Amino acid sequence: MNFPPVSITFLQSVLKLEEAPVDSGIEIAFAGRSNAGKSSAINTLALRRNLARTSKTPGRTQVLNFFSIDEERRFVDLPGYGYAKVSGETQARWIEALEHYMTMRQSLRGVFLLMDIRHPFMPADRQMLDWCDYRGIAVHIALTKCDKLSRGASLKVLQQAKSMLAREWPQLESSVQLFSSLKRSGVDEAWELLADWLKLQLPEEKDSGT
Ligand code: GTP
Ligand code: MG
Numbered sequence: 070m071n072f073p074p075v076s077i078t079f080l081q082s083v084l085k086l087e088e089a090p091v092d093s094g095i096e097i098a099f100a101g102r103s104n105a106g107k108s109s110a111i112n113t114l115a116l117r118r119n120l121a122r123t124s125k126t127p128g129r130t131q132v133l134n135f136f137s138i139d140e141e142r143r144f145v146d147l148p149g150y151g152y153a154k155v156s157g158e159t160q161a162r163w164i165e166a167l168e169h170y171m172t173m174r175q176s177l178r179g180v181f182l183l184m185d186i187r188h189p190f191m192p193a194d195r196q197m198l199d200w201c202d203y204r205g206i207a208v209h210i211a212l213t214k215c216d217k218l219s220r221g222a223s224l225k226v227l228q229q230a231k232s233m234l235a236r237e238w239p240q241l242e243s244s245v246q247l248f249s250s251l252k253r254s255g256v257d258e259a260w261e262l263l264a265d266w267l268k269l270q271l272p273e274e275k276d277s278g279t
Pocket of ligand 2: 108122123146
């Protein structure tokens with residue numbers, strides 16, 4: 070597969086779900102704790118440096134940012150949850166927007182859940198998994214920043230994550246992989262899944278050995 074298999078453009082930022090693009094077609098949400106690397110992952114997957122804004126300061130993405138693949142397909146960069154240092158009021162507003170999105174959005178096909186491999190399955194991640202479980206929405210977990218751990222340590226967390234999903238969310242359609250935006254690793258595996266969710270007709274894969 071050549072990556073990215075589609076071209077992605079910025080569509081719209083909204084504070085409330087009511088302002089979001091029409092709820093039709095297929096949407097994939099990028100979720101995760103603040104600073105997990107959601108915006109970086111979108112850029113990495115889109116092969117664009119600054120499509121989604123990234124930041125060293127947690128809490129950068131404070132709105133729902135929509136990206137267009139084509140008229141029927143979108144990505145959405147969700148606000149990062151679980152960042153303690155923003156005011157209670159701001160936090161409450163994000164959580165409301167997130168919860169509203171997660172419970173109401175009809176075009177939501179799957180959640181691409183980013184978890185820092187060094188701090189997986191934090192309470193807010195569990196909440197997200199519970200929402201998806203409740204609505205019957207598939208989740209793909211990317212254990213990101215895996216460049217921060219050795220290969221062996223990364224594989225161990227991957228295995229633990231798989232067992233935890235099977236044990237605690239047995240009904241949830243889930244999968245998990247290692248990912249690094251810094252090293253651009255895990256991109257092929259992520260696109261395989263995204264292409265499936267997006268029902269993309271991909272050109273025949275050339276055997277490039279990668
Ligand atoms: P919010 O918008 O605050 O919710 O954060 P976010 O989840 O969008 O995180 P963002 O992509 O802005 O990345 C946060 C920080 O982590 C930035 O300093 C990134 O450069 C860094 N980062 C993201 N992905 C990786 C990765 O794979 N490896 C390493 N080492 N750093 C990463
Ligand atoms: Mg962000």
